[in-house]
Amino acid sequence: MSSNLSYVQISSCVNPSFWNKLSELKLDVYKLDVSQQRIWGYYTVINSLSCPITVMEVDSTSFNREFSAHNHLLPFQGWILNTNTIEQFKECDKAELINSEGQKLYQKIKDGDVFENTSLLNTFFVLSFADLKRFHYYYWFAFPVPRHVVVEKVHECDLENVFSLEEVETLNSAYMNLNHCQKAYFIVKKRFGKVLEVHTVASVLKTITSEDIDDYYFAFHNISYDRCAVGSIFRNYIAFILYYCDFLQNRTANFISFNLSRVGSQITCKKSIVYKLKLPTKTKDFYTSWVGWEKNERDKMGPKLANMKNTLDPSVIAENAVDLNLKLMKWNLLPSVDLEKIRKTKCLLLGAGTLGCSVARTLLGWGIREITFVDNSTVSFSNPVRQSLFTYQDSVDMKPKSKAAADNLKNIFPGVNSVGHQMTIPMPGHSVGESMLEQTKQSVEKLTQLIKEHDVIFLLLDSRESRWLPTLIASVENKILINAALGFDSYLVMRHGIHNKNYANEAARHPEGYKVIPGNNLACYFCCDVTAPGDSLKGRTLDQQCTVTRPGVSQIAGALAVELSISVLQHKHGVFAPAYYTTSQTVPTQELTVSDDSVLGLVPHSIRGFLSSFEHILPATEKYKNCVACSDLIIKEYKEKQMEFLLNVFNSSKHLEDVALLTELFKETDFGEVLEFSDEDFST
């Protein structure tokens, strides 16, 4: 029983390096040139056991002048037409395009080029548009074949039924010796009683006559895994044969559907099939009407889209690599760490000096994507060696620190959204004249707005006064605030309490000898005297000495500030996370474990470090009811009078002492016995 031979199309497969190379060539060589470029494709000749589909691959070597041969690969020769716009890609006439491709092949058949290189019959075409900004590649492969080639299958049987084992062996080894240009199509001659011969098409095709046709087998490498079908490009072979052997129209001829497979360590053609096929009559449009566009993944005639952003866009590669580093931490060490929460956290860095730079870089390491800097100065020549985000050139250009920090952060990691604001933070005791009134008001509003928009506020300023306004606003807004201050060889990193009193979490189980303070009730920078006990520089706060510091101090304190903020973020109570402290010397803090730790461990209130002895201590202090920055008295006044109150404070810090009732306290007490003054403007 005879039926028509059915066809399967080879499947296109694009190596990522192909898109990469195409982009490169488009930018550097082709530019706006839309002429067709010759490219190579290849397929594996040995049937794979793990994948029953033959694919034709293209990769970066596809653009080479010569096919880079390898013994298990056979070439396809093709063209790519890369359009300049998506419109051109859509609008070009696909039927016309494939017909003209077919015509090119027909020309090669007519001119006899195919004799030299039968793999020319394996031809393909790519229409593409590369959206290089988005790394999107629209593409459509075609494997042009003549439309009207109906071949009737008269008879089929296994190779071994036609040829002896010895002959199969001869065929096998003769095939291996063929040049790769002749391996896709060749001719086997077998006359009764004679030895089997393998010939190139070039050497015998024109000599075949209608008398000895039965001695010949037209062999073709079959790309179909399906026994019942052959590769569609077989039609090009028929077109070629019929052009030179006109007498074969409407006649039968022998064919070998050649198939190489691996049996153990042997490669054999045993699984090949021998056909007797009846060839068609050449219609008028036999060589002029061509088809072969590939179907897309939805099995429709249409283009495909490769989104290569993850693979080719270096900024996306960087982002994924940064995230992966953090995920490894989650997968291996801290399964319960909430990276998504960290990633979404917006950080406001008040101060872009040594501390600001160090904090920003460590935040990047944690995968923080939103970083805003506020600073009022420009990069000076002494800055770059200590302030890790700046370069010499920034100081030559006198760039504002906030802007330079934001820009350079993006150079380090383009995935960060960093912004700089050049701005002076209004300070108590820094009188506001008529001319500065409007600007001061604007600064207050802007700072308030920035604090509201961010989740974690870092106080990294170099003066004590400048920390006052952000401390007040962050407390009112219930934001996590991390404060860092430096001494010559000591540092203080602490978190502030907030104004919200509603939340009362009970202290978790903790060892005896420890006290606990709920997170919202923790002291701010102004509640406690920051002078270390016994400090010889009596009456001077850490930050007032900070212009002279050991260079490592800012890096350490900056890093600790970030780690503290992350520990707060990862604690289930967040800003309310309680702090534990001990008054006895017998229980070392390292051994303190409490049942409501952050996944990262303890969340201390403050960390004081001393480089002279390389030691840390973790004191915790409660809010001071007369604090000049975060006490109820101050906040009540601020909420009631807003700008009026602030302007009073800016004009005279004495006003703060009045509102916080410190003035009264001073009258009642010999204050010097109780607390030390930190400076003449401030008393806490």
Place this chain on the structure above:
Amino acid sequence: MTSLTIEDFNRCVEDIVNISDKLMDGWKLQQNEGLENGKYIVKKEQKVLPLEQEGSTNFLLIFEYHVAFNISYGVPVLCFNVWKQDGSILTIEQFWKANKKFKDSNMHDTLTQMDHPVLRRPFLTLHPCRTHEIMEPFLERSKNPVVSWLSVVGPFVHLNLTEEYVKICSS
């Protein structure tokens, strides 16, 4: 031999390529001039595997395996990339979902993403920290410790060596 030198490694991978050429198995030797550990071998294979996140339908995937030498660990590394027909590369998470062989063991420790020792680009990599442990018994006994090691770890990532390679370890 207590550890594998670069020279040992180069000899081993050249042996692999020689056998592969006879078998038409597709391993190719690549060389990056000017690097001490510039030699590595590459092989591509196509597979059909289900990708979980896109329904359970099977996808045609191209695996490109690289065997290169990691100087800091002093061991060979097996790294690879996997892409779909349009060229888009699978993420490590997508690959984990598609790979049933790691389900019960801790794949995060074993299969990770690292920079290729020669190309310095991210590849899915069998982490080299355990490689020496696996290789140690082979260093004395096997004629080609790289093949011995590869035949042990390869199957976890769908790379199977035919017996022709394993034969040279003992001959």
